[in-house]
Amino acid sequence: MPRTNGTVVGTQVEDTRICVVMVGLPARGKSLIAGKIVRYLRWLSVDARSFNVGTYRRQDTPQPTADFFDINNKEGERMRRAAAEAAVKDMLKWFSQEKGTVAILDATNSTRARRKWLAQTISSRGIEVMFVESKCDDEDLIMSNIMEVKTTSPDYRGQDPEAAARDFRDRIRNYEKVYETITETDYTYVKLINVGTQVVINCIQDYLQSRIVYFLMNLHIKPRSIWLSRHGESMYNLAGKIGGDADLSPRGMRYGEVLPELCRQSGILPQQGITVWTSTMKRTIQTAQHLPYNKLQWKALDELDSGTCDGLTYEEIEEQFPEDFKARDDDKYNYRYRGGESYRDLVIRLEPIIMEMERQENVMVVTHQAVIRCIYAYFMNVPQDRSPWMEIPLHTVIKLTPKAYGTKEERFKANIPAVSTFRPKYSSAKHQEADSPDVNELSVKMSI
Amino acid sequence: MPRTNGTVVGTQVEDTRICVVMVGLPARGKSLIAGKIVRYLRWLSVDARSFNVGTYRRQDTPQPTADFFDINNKEGERMRRAAAEAAVKDMLKWFSQEKGTVAILDATNSTRARRKWLAQTISSRGIEVMFVESKCDDEDLIMSNIMEVKTTSPDYRGQDPEAAARDFRDRIRNYEKVYETITETDYTYVKLINVGTQVVINCIQDYLQSRIVYFLMNLHIKPRSIWLSRHGESMYNLAGKIGGDADLSPRGMRYGEVLPELCRQSGILPQQGITVWTSTMKRTIQTAQHLPYNKLQWKALDELDSGTCDGLTYEEIEEQFPEDFKARDDDKYNYRYRGGESYRDLVIRLEPIIMEMERQENVMVVTHQAVIRCIYAYFMNVPQDRSPWMEIPLHTVIKLTPKAYGTKEERFKANIPAVSTFRPKYSSAKHQEADSPDVNELSVKMSI
Numbered sequence: 001m002p003r004t005n006g007t008v009v010g011t012q013v014e015d016t017r018i019c020v021v022m023v024g025l026p027a028r029g030k031s032l033i034a035g036k037i038v039r040y041l042r043w044l045s046v047d048a049r050s051f052n053v054g055t056y057r058r059q060d061t062p063q064p065t066a067d068f069f070d071i072n073n074k075e076g077e078r079m080r081r082a083a084a085e086a087a088v089k090d091m092l093k094w095f096s097q098e099k100g101t102v103a104i105l106d107a108t109n110s111t112r113a114r115r116k117w118l119a120q121t122i123s124s125r126g127i128e129v130m131f132v133e134s135k136c137d138d139e140d141l142i143m144s145n146i147m148e149v150k151t152t153s154p155d156y157r158g159q160d161p162e163a164a165a166r167d168f169r170d171r172i173r174n175y176e177k178v179y180e181t182i183t184e185t186d187y188t189y190v191k192l193i194n195v196g197t198q199v200v201i202n203c204i205q206d207y208l209q210s211r212i213v214y215f216l217m218n219l220h221i222k223p224r225s226i227w228l229s230r231h232g233e234s235m236y237n238l239a240g241k242i243g244g245d246a247d248l249s250p251r252g253m254r255y256g257e258v259l260p261e262l263c264r265q266s267g268i269l270p271q272q273g274i275t276v277w278t279s280t281m282k283r284t285i286q287t288a289q290h291l292p293y294n295k296l297q298w299k300a301l302d303e304l305d306s307g308t309c310d311g312l313t314y315e316e317i318e319e320q321f322p323e324d325f326k327a328r329d330d331d332k333y334n335y336r337y338r339g340g341e342s343y344r345d346l347v348i349r350l351e352p353i354i355m356e357m358e359r360q361e362n363v364m365v366v367t368h369q370a371v372i373r374c375i376y377a378y379f380m381n382v383p384q385d386r387s388p389w390m391e392i393p394l395h396t397v398i399k400l401t402p403k404a405y406g407t408k409e410e411r412f413k414a415n416i417p418a419v420s421t422f423r424p425k426y427s428s429a430k431h432q433e434a435d436s437p438d439v440n441e442l443s444v445k446m447s448i
Numbered sequence: 449m450p451r452t453n454g455t456v457v458g459t460q461v462e463d464t465r466i467c468v469v470m471v472g473l474p475a476r477g478k479s480l481i482a483g484k485i486v487r488y489l490r491w492l493s494v495d496a497r498s499f500n501v502g503t504y505r506r507q508d509t510p511q512p513t514a515d516f517f518d519i520n521n522k523e524g525e526r527m528r529r530a531a532a533e534a535a536v537k538d539m540l541k542w543f544s545q546e547k548g549t550v551a552i553l554d555a556t557n558s559t560r561a562r563r564k565w566l567a568q569t570i571s572s573r574g575i576e577v578m579f580v581e582s583k584c585d586d587e588d589l590i591m592s593n594i595m596e597v598k599t600t601s602p603d604y605r606g607q608d609p610e611a612a613a614r615d616f617r618d619r620i621r622n623y624e625k626v627y628e629t630i631t632e633t634d635y636t637y638v639k640l641i642n643v644g645t646q647v648v649i650n651c652i653q654d655y656l657q658s659r660i661v662y663f664l665m666n667l668h669i670k671p672r673s674i675w676l677s678r679h680g681e682s683m684y685n686l687a688g689k690i691g692g693d694a695d696l697s698p699r700g701m702r703y704g705e706v707l708p709e710l711c712r713q714s715g716i717l718p719q720q721g722i723t724v725w726t727s728t729m730k731r732t733i734q735t736a737q738h739l740p741y742n743k744l745q746w747k748a749l750d751e752l753d754s755g756t757c758d759g760l761t762y763e764e765i766e767e768q769f770p771e772d773f774k775a776r777d778d779d780k781y782n783y784r785y786r787g788g789e790s791y792r793d794l795v796i797r798l799e800p801i802i803m804e805m806e807r808q809e810n811v812m813v814v815t816h817q818a819v820i821r822c823i824y825a826y827f828m829n830v831p832q833d834r835s836p837w838m839e840i841p842l843h844t845v846i847k848l849t850p851k852a853y854g855t856k857e858e859r860f861k862a863n864i865p866a867v868s869t870f871r872p873k874y875s876s877a878k879h880q881e882a883d884s885p886d887v888n889e890l891s892v893k894m895s896i
Contacts, residue, residue, distance in 0.1 A: 185646070198633070201647040201665065207804060214662050217649065245787075299793055305753075310787065339693075339758065345747055352800075356655060 016208050017095055019122045020104045023115070023133035023182055026172050027145035029195060029221070030134050032404055034104040037132075040215055043347065043354070043378045046101050046208070051091045053107035054155070057083035063155055066170030071178055088118070092125055102208070110179040119187060130209055131189035132216065133182045138194050141221070146172075148404050196220040218359040226357060226379065227266065227274075227364035228372050228398040231283035232256050233418040237394070240419075240430045242317075243303065243310035248286045254416050255395045256287045263291065263364070266399050266412045274362040277301060277353075279371070288366045300349050303368035307340025314428040329425050332388035343370065343388045350374050369421060372398075379407045389425070394418035464656050465543055467570045468552045471563070471581035471630055474620050475593035477643060477669070478582050480852055482552040485580075488663055491795065491802070491826045494549050494656070499539045501555035502603070505531035511603055514618030519626055536566070540573060550656070551575075558627040567635060578657055579637035580664065581630045586642050589669070594620075596852050644668040666807040674805060674827065675714065675722075675812035676820050676846040679731035680704050681866040685842070688867075688878045690765075691751065691758035696734045702864050703843045704735045711739065711812070714847050714860045722810040725749060725801075727819070736814045748797050751816035755788025762876040777873050780836035791818065791836050798822050817869060820846075827855045837873070842866035 020037060022030040034050045041048035060079055061068060068076040084107060094100045109115055115131065122129050136142060146168055150156055156164035182189050190213050191200040199217050204210050232252025236244045248256065268274055275294045278284040279301035288295060309317050309324075318325045321338075328335040336342035341349075350371065357363060357375075365375065369392055377387035379400050392398075395418045401408040419431035468485060470478040482498045489496035508527055509516060516524040532555060542548045557563055563579065570577050584590060594616055598604055604612035630637050638661050639648040647665050652658050680700025684692045696704065716722055723742045726732040727749035736743060757765050757772075766773040769786075776783035784790035789797075798819065805811060805823075813823065817840050825835035827848050840846075843866045849856040867879035 197651060199647075199649040201649070203645060204665070207807065210666060210807060213665070217652070217661070218658060299796065348747065359655065359658060 016101065016206060017127045018102045018208060018212075019091065019095075019118075019127050019129050020102060020212065021109055021115070021118055021122075021129060021131045022104065022106050023109045023131050023189075024135060025108065025110065025175050025179055026168070027142050027149060028134040028136045029141075029145060030108075031106055033132065033134060033192070033195075033216070033219070034106045036219065037102070037104055037212060037215065039378070039381050040354075041102055041212075042381075044351065045344065045347075045384070047099070048102040048104070049094060049100060050104040050106050051087045051094075053080075053084050053087045053105070056086045056090075058154060059083075063157070063159075066167050066174060069171045069174040071174065084114070088121060092122070092127075095125070095127060102212075108175055108179075110175055112180050112184065115182070115184065115187070128205060128209070129188065130212070131182055131187055133189065133191045134195065135181060135191060135193045136195070141194070145404075190216055192216060192219075215355065215358070218355055220359070220361075222361055223401075224361040224363075225267065225399055225401045226362075227263065227268065228375060228400065229259070229287070229364070229366050229396070230369055230372060230392060230394055231281075231287040231366060233394050234283045236311075237419050237421055237431065240313040240315075241311055242314070243306040243312075245281050246283060248283055251395075251416055251418055252283070252287065255414055255418070256290055258414050258416065259287065259397075260290055260292060262397050262412050262414050266397050266410065268362070268364070272362060274364055275360070276364045276366060278366045279303065279368060281368070284366045284368070291364070293364070298353065300353050301365065301367045301371055304343065304346050304370035305337065305340040307337035309337055309340070313430070314423060315430070318428040325428070326426075333384040343374065343384070346370060347374050354378050376400075380409065391420075391422045393420065393422070464549065464654060465575045466550045466656060466660075467539065467543075467566075467575050467577050468550060468660065469557055469563070469566055469570075469577060469579045470552065470554050471557045471579050471637075472583060473556065473558065473623050473627055474616070475590050475597060476582040476584045477589075477593060478556075479554055481580065481582055481640070481643075481664070481667070482554045483853075484667065485550070485552055485660060485663065487826070487829050488802075489550050489660075490829075492799065493792065493795075493832070495547070496550040496552070497542060497548060498552040498554050499535045499542075501528075501532050501535045501553070504534045504538075506602060507531075511605070511607075514615050514622060517619045517622040519622065532562070536569060540570075540575075543573070543575060550660075556623055556627075558623055560628050560632065563630070563632065563635070576653060576657070577636065578660070579630055579635055581637065581639045582643065583629060583639060583641045584643070589642070593852075600853065638664055640664060640667075663803065663806070666803055668807070668809075670809055671849075672809040672811075673715065673847055673849045674810075675711065675716065676823060676848065677707070677735070677812070677814050677844070678817055678820060678840060678842055679729075679735040679814060681842050682731045684759075685867050685869055685879065688761040688763075689759055690762070691754040691760075693729050694731060696731055699843075699864055699866055700731070700735065703862055703866070704738055706862050706864065707735065707845075708738050708740060710845050710860055710862050714845050714858065716810070716812070720810060722812055723808070724812045724814060726814045727751065727816060729816070732814045732816070739812070741812070746801065748801050749813065749815045749819055752791065752794050752818035753785065753788040755785035757785055757788070761878070762871060763878070766876040773876070774874075781832040791822065791832070794818060795822050802826050824848075828857065839868075839870045841868065841870070 022034055024030050031052065038048045038050050057080060067073055070076065087105065091103045091105060094103060105118070109118065119129050146165055149168055150161050150164040182191060185202060188203045188205055188209065193199070196219060201213055204213055231248065232255035233249045234246045234252055235249050236242070236246040238249050275296060276288050276291050277296050277298055278288045280297050280299050281302055285297065309321065312320070324338065333343045336345060354375070372392045373387050373390050376382065376390065376392065376398070379402070382390065395414040395416050397412040399410045399412065417433060419433060421431055470482055472478050479500065486496045486498050505528060515521055518524065535553065535555070539551045539553060542551060553566070557566065567577050594613055597616055598609050598612040604616070630639060633650060636651045636653055636657065641647070644667060649661055652661055679696065680703035681697045682694045682700055683697050684690070684694040686697050723744055724736050724739050725744050725746055726736045728745050728747050729750055733745065757769065760768070772786065781791045784793060802823070820840045821835050821838050824830065824838065824840065824846070827850070830838065843862040843864050845860040847858045847860065865881060867881060869879055
C-alpha cells in the first residue's frame with residue numbers, strides 16, 4: 001500500500017495483493033463493475049488494473065459468432081482457454097514486475113473447473129483470490145446490457161445491430177448451458193444478485209477485501225445525477241486569502257439567490273427527491289440557503305485544512321514559507337500544510353462521502369474548491385498529478401451523470417461575475433476577475 | 449439523527465427509525481450481537497436500545513423448564529406470545545415518546561409467522577424493520593454459548609450447572625422443531641452464518657442500515673486483546689502546552705525504551721502476530737520505535753485538533769479565549785475549538801479505526817489522550833458526558849480484552865515518572881507530577 005507523508009490509505013498489510021475474479025454470464029454488467037472497482041481503488045492510491053479476457057481472445061478471433069462459444073466447439077474452447085491463460089500470464093507479470101496491488105480478471109469464469117484452475121494458479125503465487133459474481137435475472141437490465149453491447153462491443157463492430165443482438169443472445173445461451181453459480185464455500189467470494197438487491201459474502205479475509213465488498217454493497221444502477229457547486233464568492237476570495245470561515249461577498253450572496261433557478265435549468269425538477277449536502281462552513285451554508293430541498297451538513301466536506309497558512313494570501317505564504325510554497329507546487333497532491341492537510345489526506349476524509357454518493361440517487365453538493373477537485377477526480381477518473389490543478393470556477397454548477405461507460409459532464413454558469421481563485425503553478429499573483437480576458441481557457445471551454 | 453455544531457453523524461434522513469429484529473436459535477450469540485450494535489450506535493450518538501423478550505417473559509415465568517418452550521404447550525406459547533407483545537409495545541412507546549432511533553428486538557423470532565406479525569406491526573408505524581439472523585452450526589461455538597448461559601442466565605440462577613445445561617439443550621431442541629431460517633426476500637435482512645464466515649444481505653435500504661450491516665460484516669469472535677498507550681511524555685507536556693508536534697522528553701524517550709518489556713509483561717508474546725498503530729505525529733512514532741512489530745501510521749489517530757489554541761497552555765487559553773475556555777468545560781464533548789475539532793468530530797474521524805479494530809485480532813494503538821478517551825469509551829461503553837473527562841495517564845499500557853458480556857481491563861504502569869496532563873473542570877493549573885501526592889485517585893485505583 002502506498003505511503004506518503006507517513007499516511008497510509010488504510011490497510012495495515014503492505015504486501016496485500018488481490019486478484020478479483022469476475023464471474024457471470026455475458027450482459028450482467030461485469031465490465032462495468034470491474035471498471036468501478038478500478039476507479040475507486042486508484043482514487044484511493046491503490047494500484048489497480050483490469051485484465052479483460054475478451055481483449056486477448058480478439059487478438060486471434062476478432063469477430064466470432066455464437067458458435068465459437070458452443071460447448072461442443074473444441075477449437076473454440078481451446079482458443080478461449082488460450083486467451084484466459086494469456087490474460088492470467090500478463091496479470092501475474094503485472095503483479096511481480098510492476099508491483100500491482102489489485103487486478104481484476106474480467107471474464108465469465110462461469111464453471112467450477114475454470115474457477116478451480118484460477119484459484120490454484122493465482123493463489124500459488126501468494127496472491128489472494130476473491131471471486132465477484134454478478135447474477136442477474138432482471139430481464140430489463142439484461143436487455144439494456146445487450147443493447148449496449150451490440151452497439152459498443154468490438155465483437156460486433158460494423159455489423160447490423162439486430163443481427164448482432166440475435167447472435168449475442170445465442171452466445172449467452174451457450175454460456176448458460178455450462179454456467180454454475182458460485183457455491184464453493186472454501187473460496188472468498190461476493191455474489192451480487194440483481195446489483196444492490198441481495199449480496200452474499202463468503203470468507204472475507206482482510207481490510208482491503210472488506211473495503212471492496214462494502215463498495216460493491218453500495219453500488220446501484222438506477223439512473224441519477226450528481227450536482228456540484230462551490231460556495232458563492234466569499235470575502236476571503238475577494239481578499240485573495242485562503243481558508244478561514246468568511247461570509248459570502250455581495251456577489252456570492254447573489255449567486256445563492258439565483259442558484260435555485262440554475263438548478264432548475266440544469267434539470268432538477270421541483271418535485272424530484274434531492275438532498276443538498278454542504279460543509280459546516282458559513283460560505284457553503286449561505287450559498288445553499290435558498291434551495292428548497294432537504295439539507296445536510298457534513299464536517300467531512302469542509303475545505304482542505306491549510307494549517308498555519310490559514311487566512312494568508314498566496315503572496316504571504318510565498319514570503320513567509322518560501323520552501324513550503326515551492327514544495328507544494330512540486331507535488332501538490334502529497335504536500336501537507338504544516339498543521340493541516342494534503343490532497344491525499346482529503347481523499348481519505350472524503351471516502352465515506354464518495355461511498356454515500358454511490359449509494360444515493362440524486363444529490364447536490366455545495367462545497368469547496370479542493371473538495372470538489374477530489375470528488376470530480378473520482379467520478380471523472382482524473383489522475384493525481386492533474387486533479388489538484390483543475391480549474392473549478394466559482395458561480396458554476398457542474399452536473400455529472402454516470403452512464404454505463406463513463407460519466408457525462410455538463411456545466412451551468414450563473415451570469416454573476418466572480419474572481420477566479422485558480423492559481424497556476426509557482427504563481428502567487430492576486431486573484432483576477434474570472435470574466436476578464438485573463439480567464440483560464442479551460443474554464444470557458446468547459447462551461448456551457 | 450443528532451446534530452451538534454452543524455455536524456451530523458452521517459445519515460441524511462433525520463427521521464430514520466429502525467427496528468433490528470434478531471432471529472436465531474438460542475445460544476447463537478444474538479444478545480451479544482444486539483449488545484454490540486447498541487454500543488456502536490450509542491458511541492456514534494445514535495439513540496439505540498435493546499428490548500429483550502426473555503426479560504418480559506421472566507416477569508411471569510422466572511425459571512421455566514424446557515417444557516415451557518414445547519410447541520405443544522399451549523399455555524407456554526400463549527405466555528411467550530404475551531411477552532413478545534409486551535416488549536413490542538414498550539419498544540413502540542420508546543420510539544414515539546422518547547424519539548428513539550434504533551431499537552433491537554432481542555428474541556428468537558424463529559418462525560415465518562412471528563416475523564410476518566412483527567414486520568406488519570412495526571412497519572405500520574413507519575419504522576423500518578431489519579432482520580438480523582445469527583445462524584451457527586459450529587458445535588464448539590454453540591457449546592461455549594451454552595456454558596455461558598447456564599452460568600449467567602437468570603433462568604437458571606441457583607440451579608445445578610449440569611442440569612441447567614441439559615435443560616437448555618432441550619429448550620434448543622424445542623426451538624429447532626419450528627425454526628425456519630429467513631428466506632423472505634421481500635424483507636430487509638442480514639444473515640450471519642458462523643459469525644464472520646458468510647453473510648447474506650438482502651434489500652438494504654438506507655445509510656444507517658448499511659452502516660449496521662458493515663459493522664456486522666466486520667465482527668468476529670476469535671479471542672484477542674487490544675493494547676492502548678499514549679505517547680511518552682513530550683516536551684509540550686512538560687511545558688504544559690497542548691497540540692503541536694513536539695519530540696518526546698528524556699523521560700518520554702525512556703518510556704519508549706521500556707515499552708517492549710511492558711508489552712511482554714502485559715501478555716504480548718514475541719511470536720504473536722500483532723500490529724502497532726501510531727498517529728502521524730513524532731511523539732507516537734518515537735514512542736513505538738523500539739517495538740519489534742509491524743507498524744502502521746494513521747492520520748485518523750492524530751490528536752484532537754485544537755485549532756487556534758494549538759501550542760497554548762490552558763492558562764493562556766483561559767486568558768486569551770475566556771468564553772471558549774468556559775464553553776468547552778460546560779460541554780466538553782460538543783465544544784469545537786475555533787478552526788479545530790470537538791470530541792464529537794473526533795469520534796466521526798475514528799469510526800473507521802473502530803471498524804478496523806473490530807475486524808483485527810491483536811492490535812496495539814499508540815496515540816493521544818483525547819483519541820484514547822474515545823477508543824476506550826467505545827469498548828468500555830462510557831457515556832459522552834464522562835468520556836472527555838477520563839484520566840488516561842502517561843507511561844501506562846491499557847489492555848482491553850473483549851469477553852462475551854463486557855470488556856476486561858488491565859493497566860500496566862511503567863516505573864518512569866511523568867507529568868499528569870489530566871485537567872479537572874474549570875481548572876487551568878499547570879501540569880503536576882503524576883507521582884506527586886496530588887495524583888488523581890482514579891489513576892491509582894485503576895492501575896495494576
